[in-house]
Amino acid sequence: MEYVLRTDGLTKQYRGFKALNDLNMHIPKGAIYGFVGKNGAGKTTLIRLICGLQVPTRGEYYLYGKKNTEKEIAASRRRMGAVVEMPSVYLDMTAEENLREQFRIIGLPSFDGIPQLLKLVGLSDTGKKKAKNFSLGMRQRLGIAVALAGDPDFLVLDEPVNGLDPQGIIETRELILRLNREQGITVLISSHNLDELSRLATHYGFIHRGGMVKEIGAKELEEACRKCVRLAVSDIGVLARVLDGMNMEYSIVSEEEADIYGDLNLSKTVLALAENGCEVTAIHERDESLESYYVSLVGGEEHE
Amino acid sequence: MSRLLSANFARLKRDKVFWIGLIVMFGSGAFSAVSSHMRGLETGYSIPLDHIFFTYTVFTGLLSAAFCSLFLGTEYSDGTVRNKLVVGHGRSSIYLSNLIVNSAACLSMDIFYLLAVSAFGIPLLGFFEKGIKPVAAFLGCAVLMSLAFTAVFTLLGMLIQNRAVVSVVSIIGVVLLLFAAAYIRARLEEPEQYDSYTYMSVSGELVTDEPEPNPNYLKGTKRDIYEFALDFLPTGQALQISGMTALHLWQMPLYSVIIMILTTAGGLIVFRRVDIK
Numbered sequence: 001m002e003y004v005l006r007t008d009g010l011t012k013q014y015r016g017f018k019a020l021n022d023l024n025m026h027i028p029k030g031a032i033y034g035f036v037g038k039n040g041a042g043k044t045t046l047i048r049l050i051c052g053l054q055v056p057t058r059g060e061y062y063l064y065g066k067k068n069t070e071k072e073i074a075a076s077r078r079r080m081g082a083v084v085e086m087p088s089v090y091l092d093m094t095a096e097e098n099l100r101e102q103f104r105i106i107g108l109p110s111f112d113g114i115p116q117l118l119k120l121v122g123l124s125d126t127g128k129k130k131a132k133n134f135s136l137g138m139r140q141r142l143g144i145a146v147a148l149a150g151d152p153d154f155l156v157l158d159e160p161v162n163g164l165d166p167q168g169i170i171e172t173r174e175l176i177l178r179l180n181r182e183q184g185i186t187v188l189i190s191s192h193n194l195d196e197l198s199r200l201a202t203h204y205g206f207i208h209r210g211g212m213v214k215e216i217g218a219k220e221l222e223e224a225c226r227k228c229v230r231l232a233v234s235d236i237g238v239l240a241r242v243l244d245g246m247n248m249e250y251s252i253v254s255e256e257e258a259d260i261y262g263d264l265n266l267s268k269t270v271l272a273l274a275e276n277g278c279e280v281t282a283i284h285e286r287d288e289s290l291e292s293y294y295v296s297l298v299g300g301e302e303h304e
Numbered sequence: 305m306s307r308l309l310s311a312n313f314a315r316l317k318r319d320k321v322f323w324i325g326l327i328v329m330f331g332s333g334a335f336s337a338v339s340s341h342m343r344g345l346e347t348g349y350s351i352p353l354d355h356i357f358f359t360y361t362v363f364t365g366l367l368s369a370a371f372c373s374l375f376l377g378t379e380y381s382d383g384t385v386r387n388k389l390v391v392g393h394g395r396s397s398i399y400l401s402n403l404i405v406n407s408a409a410c411l412s413m414d415i416f417y418l419l420a421v422s423a424f425g426i427p428l429l430g431f432f433e434k435g436i437k438p439v440a441a442f443l444g445c446a447v448l449m450s451l452a453f454t455a456v457f458t459l460l461g462m463l464i465q466n467r468a469v470v471s472v473v474s475i476i477g478v479v480l481l482l483f484a485a486a487y488i489r490a491r492l493e494e495p496e497q498y499d500s501y502t503y504m505s506v507s508g509e510l511v512t513d514e515p516e517p518n519p520n521y522l523k524g525t526k527r528d529i530y531e532f533a534l535d536f537l538p539t540g541q542a543l544q545i546s547g548m549t550a551l552h553l554w555q556m557p558l559y560s561v562i563i564m565i566l567t568t569a570g571g572l573i574v575f576r577r578v579d580i581k
Binding site for chain 1: 306307308310311314315318320378382383384385386387388389390391392393394577579580581
């Protein structure tokens with residue numbers, strides 16, 4: 001698989017505090033990678049490192065195959081755009097002036113792409129209004145437009161919907177999906193808004209205390225989060241035979257437990273098990289969301 | 305780096321503090337020339353152009369501190385320095401491009417003062433009494449002094465990531481250094497001995513006191529250190545240049561170059577390692 005970003009044992013230590021601890025991460029090309037973790041887990045630290053704002057204490061990362069210590073990393077960085085924490089825009093400039101400034105920084109020969117970019121982020125009609133008078137959502141979209149100025153292949157967004165109103169959240173989500181689907185831009189989104197992430201992400205990385213707990217594809221996660229009934233029985237072999245006979249989809253979790261998917265006729269199943277001398281010792285309905293999956297990964301008692 | 309320079313100069317053209325600085329310097333130059341002419345008319349003693357031509361060197365440090373800290377501070381307060389790093393610009397290029405733009409801005413402000421003082425001063429006060437050669441020499445010192453100031457404030461602006469803090473540190477710093485330079489110069493100007501003087505005693509006799517050595521007069525190594533400090537500090541240079549009187553005219557530009565090299569080299573080394581928030 002081709003990775004846009006790969007980190008290998010990435011560590012960042014601030015005085016006595018390890019913000020990132022031996023983090024390994026893999027972002028496939030074309031993915032919308034949801035980077036999940038609670039506040040202080042290390043999401044922003046990782047983003048600061050890969051954006052070149054800070055230097056790792058240990059470990060390395062590869063951006064488009066170029067190691068962070070190689071000189072060629074600068075060329076890889078030209079393929080990325082980022083909004084780290086708050087949008088980085090000159091507050092005393094209009095949306096167009098901000099984009100002109102970024103075009104100059106990148107060295108683009110003309111400003112022809114600016115109206116198109118403004119249209120893309122829905123800021124075409126802001127005219128001479130300065131960014132300091134923009135709403136948070138407008139600034140966020142301007143920040144994304146600035147990040148998109150060099151036609152990047154990789155977009156990094158740190159908490160892009162933080163502080164946005166519902167309309168702003170919807171607009172930002174649609175923009176990200178459009179960029180990914182229509183322009184094939186790989187997106188890394190860090191967030192602790194799991195519900196919002198679940199509407200976007202094709203891949204997830206769960207970070208806790210600076211370390212990667214789990215990387216998983218959206219389909220795999222969906223499987224893991226499917227609604228099911230967990231049955232605990234005295235004989236797992238009998239349960240398997242009965243479920244096969246009923247043509248039910250299931251997965252055996254342990255020697256006593258199995259998760260059964262789809263619409264289960266409980267009475268019929270229990271009777272069939274009883275006829276075969278198998279007792280049902282417990283029944284739980286399981287409806288795992290991304291949130292409960294995350295909690296199960298990092299430990300519920302520690303989750304905010 | 306040309307791309308960063310292009311972006312920085314475009315921002316400079318729109319920068320309010322820069323335009324205010326230009327206007328203030330032009331106004332100061334014009335006011336200085338006109339007020340000197342008026343004073344000359346009132347007192348009957350004409351003030352030569354030489355006396356006011358370099359007055360700006362005393363306050364250019366203050367203006368430079370305010371401009372550099374606000375211009376660079378915006379990069380941190382608005383977070384836009386990140387846009388440069390994210391797209392692959394090197395930290396050295398970012399530092400040097402900022403230094404170049406700051407230097408150009410501060411020199412432009414100086415030039416505006418000189419243009420105004422020349423445009424109003426030459427017709428009203430006449431040409432330089434000391435001739436063009438010493439003026440050219442002091443002008444060279446003033447340019448390098450201004451660049452040294454800019455190098456110091458660029459260092460502070462690039463390393464202190466808080467616009468309010470860097471503004472306060474830079475402005476208070478330059479004021480303190482101005483006071484320090486004024487104190488050093490006052491100490492160096494102490495006479496070696498008090499002149500003899502004659503007075504009438506209570507009994508009506510005329511008494512003549514012999515010259516007495518001044519205990520505050522600086523001698524030996526201590527005097528050398530004070531002289532070095534006055535020549536080395538940009539604020540000390542400013543005081544000397546403003547009056548077109550220098551202890552060691554050819555050492556000042558050398559010290560300015562040393563300050564520029566040391567602050568820029570130090571700034572580049574530290575900025576390469578500093579964590580950007």
